[in-house]
Amino acid sequence: MGKKSRQRQRSEDPGPAADGPGARQPCPCGSGRRYKACHGSRDSSSPYVARPFEGLPAEADLVALREFVPAATAPVELAPSVENPEGRSVQLCSLLPGATPAMVRQDGSIWLGLQVQHGYGDPSRDLGAVLEEALKADPGSLVGLSAPPGDGARLQDLLADAPVTVTVHEGFDYWVADVDDADGSMAGALEAANEAAAPTVRITAVPAAYWTSMGDREYLRWVLPHSEDRVLDALARLRVLGDVSLVEGDRLIGMFRTHGLVVPVWDLPVGTGAEALEEPLDAFSARFEEALGRDDALTSDERASRAGLASRQLTIR
Structure with missing residues (x-):
């Protein structure tokens, strides 16, 4: 993309994305100022x-x-x-x-x-x-x-x-x-x-999934390239079916947003390790992609599940 087209794209940008900061929220750059007074200001040289x-x-x-x-x-x-x-x-x-x-x-x-x-x-x-x-x-x-x-x-x-x-x-x-x-x-x-x-291993079955061990806990963090709304809908559908587990004893404990993407996090039983996640995550990915492709309205149970997932989200940066 050339310089002129970048400038045009930025000047036509209506503002932060739906999952971006509000005017009175802290600026994601970490300055400690409100977004409207930092990267959200009209005279900011580096728009967020x-x-x-x-x-x-x-x-x-x-x-x-x-x-x-x-x-x-x-x-x-x-x-x-x-x-x-x-x-x-x-x-x-x-x-x-x-x-x-x-x-x-x-x-x-x-x-x-x-x-x-x-x-x-x-x-x-x-x-x-x-x-x-x-x-x-x-x-x-x-x-x-x-x-x-x-x-x-x-x-x-x-x-x-x-x-x-x-x-x-x-x-x-x-x-x-x-x-x-x-x-x-x-x-x-x-x-x-x-x-x-922290010990970290990249899972090869799917892109951008990483096992890690922190102290006496193990986690899987999977960065998804889809929009937040689609991810929440798909996970809500699978959660209602009891189909968000990867290995016995794990828990989908929530997710965080960063750089416009959503990262679900699973808490894993101690001793799980990275290798044991390869096949289960590959199988779950297929089910997740199928759920992503659905366009029918969520049921009442799925809406409640979606609200629960959304309430456990954390935005970083």
């Missing part, structure tokens, strides 16, 4: 985008890596139109040391961090600005943002429309896999980061 990664091939996985997967990487291809005279490769990372937005490695490759400290309303635009700077930076450079990037290229403009493969790591050892740490200067920081990372 409710679904920033929409249109990217791995939208749901990118949301997962940005919000709750501690250690993961995903190589991506640049669009043919992007100037890349050094022929640099680009890898998305869930988190970089110090929450750095981007690192240009000594070999010229670019690591782009998804979990960062700043937030200027449109994460896709923020990442686009950082990536463009990294393509011009010298090897060994750290690249970041200290102010809103303004209008410009977003990830949708810079990345090729190609499949993305996510690799989840047990910890952050990949940070230093090709670095000589003979003096042990990075060992302490790496150990602390690894200790803080």
Whole structure:
């Protein structure tokens, strides 16, 4: 999408999406101000985008890596139109040391961090600005943002429309896999980061589903690319049928919204593990897709079930 068309699209945007913030609600950027006085103001240089990664091939996985997967990487291809005279490769990372937005490695490759400290309303635009700077930076450079990037290229403009493969790591050892740490200067920081990372495994049966263990609890979080209304309707239908369970003893405890998508969360019996979810989630996905395709009105029981699901939602960011 060219610059003029992006500007036109934003100027014609009537405001936040239905699941976006209200004028008096806290701004999702984390500033602490009301939305109408921050990214919802008429003179805001960085309008809030409710679904920033929409249109990217791995939208749901990118949301997962940005919000709750501690250690993961995903190589991506640049669009043919992007100037890349050094022929640099680009890898998305869930988190970089110090929450750095981007690192240009000594070999010229670019690591782009998804979990960062700043937030200027449109994460896709923020990442686009950082990536463009990294393509011009010298090897060994750290690249970041200290102010809103303004209008410009977003990830949708810079990345090729190609499949993305996510690799989840047990910890952050990949940070230093090709670095000589003979003096042990990075060992302490790496150990602390690894200790803080909750064990996480990506389920292969469906896109963007992740098992995790936190303390003595296990959970499954599944980022869905469908609209919130459709997800709630489908889950309500299945819940009335008693058909939302994946394994014996689990519970669908609720869901949260983030970056315009809905993420159902299952509380799992201790000892379930990730492998035991592959077949059940594959089977549940088929039932869920069938429920998504229905367009008949909800019954009274299904409406009550839907209201119960909606009451247990949490919006983050």
